Amino acid sequence: MVHEFDAVIVGAGGAGLYAALEASKTAKTAVLSKLYPQRSHTGAAQGGIGAALGNVEEDSPEWHAFDTVKGGDYLVDQTAAKVLAEEAVRAVYDLENRGLPFSRLENGTIAQRRFGGHTHHFGEGPVHRSCYAADRTGHMILQTLYQQCVKNDVTFYDEFHVVDILLEGTRAHGVVAFELKTGELHVFKAKAVLFATGGFGRMFKITSNALANTGDGPALLARAGIPMEDMEFYQFHPTGILGMGILITEGVRGEGGILKNREGERFMERYAPTMLDLAPRDMVSRAIMTEVMAGKGMRGDRKIDDYVMLDASHLGRETVEKKIPDIADFCRTYLDVDPAVDAMPVQPTAHYAMGGIPTDTHGRVDTGRAVYDGLYAAGEAACVSVHGANRLGTNSLVDLVVFGRRAGRHIAEYVRGASAPREFANATDASRAKIGGLREKKNGAHVGPIVQRMQEVMMTQVGVYRDQAEMDDAIKQIQELRDEFKEVGAQDTGDGFNAEVLNILELESLLDLSLLTAAGAANRTESRGAHSRRDFPDRDDDNWLKHTMATIDDDGVVIDYKDVDLGIWEPKPRVY
Ligand SMILES: Cc1cc2nc3c(=O)[nH]c(=O)nc-3n(C[C@H](O)[C@H](O)[C@H](O)COP(=O)(O)OP(=O)(O)OC[C@H]3O[C@@H](n4cnc5c(N)ncnc54)[C@H](O)[C@@H]3O)c2cc1C
Numbered sequence: 422m423v424h425e426f427d428a429v430i431v432g433a434g435g436a437g438l439y440a441a442l443e444a445s446k447t448a449k450t451a452v453l454s455k456l457y458p459q460r461s462h463t464g465a466a467q468g469g470i471g472a473a474l475g476n477v478e479e480d481s482p483e484w485h486a487f488d489t490v491k492g493g494d495y496l497v498d499q500t501a502a503k504v505l506a507e508e509a510v511r512a513v514y515d516l517e518n519r520g521l522p523f524s525r526l527e528n529g530t531i532a533q534r535r536f537g538g539h540t541h542h543f544g545e546g547p548v549h550r551s552c553y554a555a556d557r558t559g560h561m562i563l564q565t566l567y568q569q570c571v572k573n574d575v576t577f578y579d580e581f582h583v584v585d586i587l588l589e590g591t592r593a594h595g596v597v598a599f600e601l602k603t604g605e606l607h608v609f610k611a612k613a614v615l616f617a618t619g620g621f622g623r624m625f626k627i628t629s630n631a632l633a634n635t636g637d638g639p640a641l642l643a644r645a646g647i648p649m650e651d652m653e654f655y656q657f658h659p660t661g662i663l664g665m666g667i668l669i670t671e672g673v674r675g676e677g678g679i680l681k682n683r684e685g686e687r688f689m690e691r692y693a694p695t696m697l698d699l700a701p702r703d704m705v706s707r708a709i710m711t712e713v714m715a716g717k718g719m720r721g722d723r724k725i726d727d728y729v730m731l732d733a734s735h736l737g738r739e740t741v742e743k744k745i746p747d748i749a750d751f752c753r754t755y756l757d758v759d760p761a762v763d764a765m766p767v768q769p770t771a772h773y774a775m776g777g778i779p780t781d782t783h784g785r786v787d788t789g790r791a792v793y794d795g796l797y798a799a800g801e802a803a804c805v806s807v808h809g810a811n812r813l814g815t816n817s818l819v820d821l822v823v824f825g826r827r828a829g830r831h832i833a834e835y836v837r838g839a840s841a842p843r844e845f846a847n848a849t850d851a852s853r854a855k856i857g858g859l860r861e862k863k864n865g866a867h868v869g870p871i872v873q874r875m876q877e878v879m880m881t882q883v884g885v886y887r888d889q890a891e892m893d894d895a896i897k898q899i900q901e902l903r904d905e906f907k908e909v910g911a912q913d914t915g916d917g918f919n920a921e922v923l924n925i926l927e928l929e930s931l932l933d934l935s936l937l938t939a940a941g942a943a944n945r946t947e948s949r950g951a952h953s954r955r956d957f958p959d960r961d962d963d964n965w966l967k968h969t970m971a972t973i974d975d976d977g978v979v980i981d982y983k984d985v986d987l988g989i990w991e992p993k994p995r996v997y
Contacts, residue, residue, distance in 0.1 A: 422607045426451045426576070427836040429596060429611040431583045431638060433458035435466075435559070435821035436800025436828075437617035438566035440784070443829025444613075445573045448836045451609065452575055453598055455582040455633060455923070458567050462619050462631045463821065466559025467747065468672035469551030470516075470822070471539060471815035472509035476530045477549035482506040484541055485550065487990060489816060492538040492701045493775075493809020494950035494960065495992035496651065496968070496985055501782050503989065505807045505816070505823050512822040513552050521565045523554050524744075534744075535675040538701040538813040538997070547699050551815045556670055556747045562818065581607065582923050583637065584852045586614065586645055586796075587845050593796035594842040597852050601923065604916030606849040606856075610842040613832045615797035616642065616778060617825065623927075624935045625771035626880035629661055629668035633927075638802045639777050640930035643937065648788050648970040648981060650804040651776035652934070653941035656812055656951045657885050659705040661770025662755055664725045669748055669767060671814040673760075674698040676744050678733035680709070681764065682717040688729075696997040703811040703951045704997065706769040710885050723766060730764035737761065769885055773812055775951065776941070777804040779970065779983070784828025789970060789983035795839060799828045806968065809985075810950020859925055865910025868928050871902050875928075875935055883939050888955045892943035899936045900977065906932055933973055940978035941969045962992055 427448035430441045437452060444450045454461070473480040485506035490497045517523060517531065524532040533549040541548040554561040570577075578598070585597035587610070595610040618638030622630025643649050659680070660669040674680070680698050682688045692708040693700035700708075709729050712718055718727040733741060738761040741749050745760070752758045752765050778798035779788050782805065786793040800821045807820055859865075882895040906929060913921040947961035948954045968983040 422605065423610065424451070424607060425610045425842070427611065428613045428615070428832050429453060429609045430615045430617060431596060432461070432617035432619060432800065432802070433577070434461035434463040434617060434619050434800060435562050435566065435818060436825040437615070438563070438570055439822050439825030440615050440617060440799055440829035440832065441570050441575045442566060442573060443826050444832040445570070445575045447833045450575050451578060452570070453578045453581045453583055453596070453609065455580065457579050458577065459563055461563060462634055463559045464563045465631060466818055467556040467668065467670035468536060468675065469534065469553035469558045469815045470513060470818035471536065471550045471813070472513040472552055472819065473506065473550060474510060474513065474531060474533060474552065476526060477533050478541070480541060480548055480550055482510060484543060484548070485509065485539070487543050488539050489807060489813060490809070490990055491544070491995060492813040493811055494995055495966065496806070496809035496949060498806050498986035499989040500986050501805045501807045504782050505819055508823045509819045512819065512826065516562065516565060516822065519565050519569055521554065521561050523552055534672060535699055536814040537671050537674070537699045537705065538696070539815070547696060551672065551675060553672065556672060556745045559818065582926070584641070584926060586641055587848055588645055589843060591791050592794040594845065597849050599852070599856070599923070601918055601920070604919055606852055608848045612836040612839040612842055613795040613797065615784065615799060615828055615832065616802055617798065617800040618802045620774045620801040621931060621934050622771045624875060624879050624931045624938070626876040627661060627666040627768070628771040629658055629666055630771070635927035635930050636802070636934045637927065637930045638798065640933045642778055643933055643973050646972065647786065648779065648972045649776060649937050650779040650968050650970055650983065651806060651941070652937040652971055653945055653969060654775035654810045654951050655771065655938060656702055656773040656775060657706040657769040658702055658772035659709055659769050660731050660767040662751065663723065663728050663766040663768050665755060666770035667751055667755065668770065668772070669731060669765060670745065673731060673733050673745055673748060676733070676740060677736050678731055681730045681732055682712045683719050684717060688712050688717070693997040700997045701811055701813060703953070706885050707953060709769055719766065728766050728768040731767045732764035733760050734762055734764060771880070773817060774801055775804065775808040775810065775812055777802050779804055782827065783831040784824055785831065795835065797828045797832060799825045810952060856922055859909070859911040859922055860914045862908065862910025863912055863914060866905060866908040868909055868925055871905055871909070872928055875899065875902055875932060879935050879938070883942055886953055886955055887942055889943065892939055895939045896936065896943060899932060899939055903932050903936065937971050937973055937978055941971050941980065944980050945969065966992065
């Protein structure tokens with residue numbers, strides 16, 4: 422079946438919905454989502470959205486932009502960071518006006534709390550900048566945007582899994598999607614296509630990410646020959662629930678929670694004397710690992726050893742139940758721990774992809790060598806780059822709404838002047854052959870062992886700490902897994918609700934992105950932000966203050982570079 426729209430948005434998380442909302446003001450817009458929209462991972466975001474409203478104390482967008490650049494270890498494009506911080510303020514008020522039920526201060530203004538790496542006066546001390554709706558901020562954003570999209574007559578195609586892009590040179594003409602309910606392939610012709618397919622934490626064993634976070638958008642564009650930017654920078658959040666990775670928001674530390682080692686010591690005093698537990702995530706994750714490696718992790722009283730404790734019990738029951746109610750529930754359910762009474766056992770968990778589809782500040786795909794027509798990306802799938810080598814907490818939700826909105830506006834303008842999308846005679850052939858091939862190999866290999874090995878390799882060899890030998894071996898193993906993948910078959914040969922076929926396609930995406938991540942990491946011989954090497958422990962601005970642009974094919978990865986926009990602040994050592 423063939424459909425035609427002005428704009429097709431792939432993904433119904435915060436970024437996709439905001440883009441759809443703006444585009445649909447003038448353009449005939451469809452949103453395609455493999456999940457029911459409100460199940461997108463944005464709905465799991467807990468801690469808040471950063472904006473320098475200054476409701477609790479003095480703040481400024483300039484400080485926010487500076488914190489973003491410094492937090493990203495200077496690999497951030499600085500003009501983009503300025504746009505992020507300046508437009509964040511408007512974006513939060515827009516969300517408020519559209520009905521988002523933010524938590525409030527006594528005087529009725531939007532409540533704000535502290536978060537890692539966010540400071541006043543260029544690093545003097547922590548600042549209250551994160552706007553929140555208890556610990557359900559993302560859920561509220563998603564509900565608000567979805568309602569507004571329905572009001573604007575955006576057409577939703579739920580449970581449509583996009584499998585291919587229709588590209589002619591550097592111009593996009595639409596996508597091909599697999600309808601879960603029927604197994605049918607649909608062609609969506611469009612003047613403009615935006616990918617907002619979210620993150621890909623599922624390539625790691627311990628992750629905060631939902632099952633659907635498999636990076637389909639970046640992977641299918643990479644397979645179409647578009648280089649991915651800065652894939653080696655993958656963030657580990659310091660506080661995942663022990664053994665499970667379910668996130669415990671940084672908001673807990675923003676409210677005053679403290680990390681402790683087995684001696685009960687507040688060890689962050691030794692790593693970040695000013696910001697303490699509110700240092701950026703890369704530093705806190707490394708501090709936890711360093712404590713554990715020095716034998717100061719917790720041991721003995723749980724099935725898994727080597728973790729630390731996050732103590733919020735001194736905040737009192739009222740604060741815990743009011744400010745972090747969902748976290749309290751998770752801990753009681755999964756750990757039998759009541760955070761108002763006892764400390765929570767935590768360990769770093771794979772959380773956020775700083776890298777992804779390269780874009781300019783209008784969301785257009787921009788590789789540094791070519792700007793694509795009618796092809797856009799936004800949200801975690803994209804790399805603008807405002808997060809550089811390490812994202813600050815609360816800056817992803819800002820990224821979604823600021824750059825989702827900017828991309829939507831650009832699309833609305835672009836489709837007015839663009840010619841109609843071209844016919845592709847054999848648009849679905851490649852996808853049909855691929856999916857058909859899976860069914861023919863009914864007795865082929867299973868995905869299970871491949872998934873397990875990929876996640877184990879990425880977790881242990883391309884994780885918080887890295888070195889050359891381990892990463893080279895990881896590349897070799899992922900390549901072997903990509904070969905094994907060619908023998909995978911689907912045992913379910915039915916048409917309706919064939920989730921097995923989709924799981925296989927998702928694994929293909931994760932394998933390609935794992936290889937890009939490992940290859941980028943092995944190539945970058947320095948430590949910067951979340952990319953931390955035992956064999957190259959220092960940042961090397963002379964040689965490595967540049968973005969990685971990595972292209973993939975069957976044989977492996979080819980690496981090129983793109984300049985960093987350093988227009989405002991000179992790179993300095995990162996002290997907190
Ligand atoms: C537990 C958790 C807590 C977080 N808390 C915060 C926080 O407090 N503050 C903050 O700033 N950030 C937070 N983050 C990060 C932030 O929530 C995410 O980076 C962000 O929500 C991603 O939004 P998105 O719109 O890019 O994608 P998502 O919300 O992940 O949505 C992706 C969409 O793409 C669709 N999709 C994917 N593949 C396909 C395909 N092949 N075909 C069709 N559709 C497809 C999905 O159906 C979905 O609708 C958190 C992340 C997690 C995991």
